[in-house]
Amino acid sequence: MISDCSQFGPGQPAITYGLRGGVWFQLIARGPKQDLHSGTFGGAVANPINALCRLLALLIDDHGRVQVPGFYDDVVPLSDVERKQFAALPFSEEKFKQQIGVKELAGEEGFTTLERRWARPTYDVLSIWGGQQILKSAIQAQAGANVSFRLVPKQNPDRIAAAVRQFLFARCPPGIELEMSVAHGAPGVVVPLDSPYVAAAQKAIEQGFGKKPVFMREGGSIPIVTNFKDQLGVDTLLLGWGLDDDNTHSPNEKFSLADFHRGIKASAHLWNELSSVAKK
């Protein structure tokens, strides 16, 4: 049992049955051996920031589709049943936009917001750097970025990383040396819902939170779930009491005390329920 997931929303607890995986890497573009005056040398040498922006832009089109050949080959299409289940959840695009402070949502065309968050792969540049924030007329010697692709079940992180590497190196402009270091990769996962453990969790959550949990997927990644399955042959029960406005991985991260207390109750009930589940 891993409690690193969240509720569907305030007052609506959930059991998570799917996680995205991902592949994370750092990209460095190197140009001249040191910074160069952008007037004296500009136009004569490849600029590592220009090159990095170009390469990062090439990875996706303006319909939100990743351009790396084979990227979508192993993506399991959403079934009609699952699309209907997602659509039946009480999700408000307006509230969501207000919560995160954007006028419009964005992403891969042809999918709803929950589908894009839970069951479709992503491409996000997590950070980028080159030069200083002050205005200084120099072409930088190098620039870098941290990049992630979130992946869905069946996509193989190693194969994706190799395809991305091939894509980027084939398009690296003359005068630029590229370096790509994969930090880590993890496959996405879907766990079965028809187990006695899930039934036990349903009962426990209802007792702790006073409301039946819904089933949902989650866009984040918990790589060890795959290791537990591969190495130990067991599925993981994915629970959690957080909310998606908890500002995780962001300033002012919080956790509601009321949910903390409900979670304690649900956990105590869970041990009780699990004690009556026969060992497989």
Next chain:
Amino acid sequence: MISDCSQFGPGQPAITYGLRGGVWFQLIARGPKQDLHSGTFGGAVANPINALCRLLALLIDDHGRVQVPGFYDDVVPLSDVERKQFAALPFSEEKFKQQIGVKELAGEEGFTTLERRWARPTYDVLSIWGGQQILKSAIQAQAGANVSFRLVPKQNPDRIAAAVRQFLFARCPPGIELEMSVAHGAPGVVVPLDSPYVAAAQKAIEQGFGKKPVFMREGGSIPIVTNFKDQLGVDTLLLGWGLDDDNTHSPNEKFSLADFHRGIKASAHLWNELSSVAKK
């Protein structure tokens, strides 16, 4: 007289007769109101770094041509005479590559390296930022870049800035708020070579450096040269004793003591030569 230029190379003094101008601006792309977990929210919101890279990449094609409509309209084509003069200068691409530490030169197709450095406009992202250099799985709330276009004579910095603004805002993806602040702009300039002041400088430099100066243009910008012409009606004599391996705007900037001494001598001779030039 402004001494902010350089020699053509070691042992080859020069008189500069053309400078590039430029327009410098900062671009900020804003997305969600604060950083968001890239698993929970990835795929649902526009990522400011992705958007910034895309916009910066759209500004130029892979032949080194700026894509902003009208950008080249006012560029004065190089005359055959000037191209021949550039080609006659003792410039070695191999030495230049070695000096700046690149395997290949790059830039706008169809022009030699000196033409691209002295007489063609450029597009360089000078710095870029968003997130941290550590790997952290968050979509940033914002990202930014400092950008410059070096311009050649007749290109109007205000018009170029307005055209760039229009180009970028028209292509800004949904969910991203763009902000563009122009820091400054300066037109490029070409000064006449047939003046008695240039003749005086030629004599003075030959006496100070023991070698006749060549005539060259320079990729950098000295905005006040245009103001002197517009406000005072006078041309500027563009001299200088630096070298293009002086690491200007870069770590370990230097200035050769031998050139310092030769420059002192040439300057003394220059006052002497100028004293015999009649006031216009």
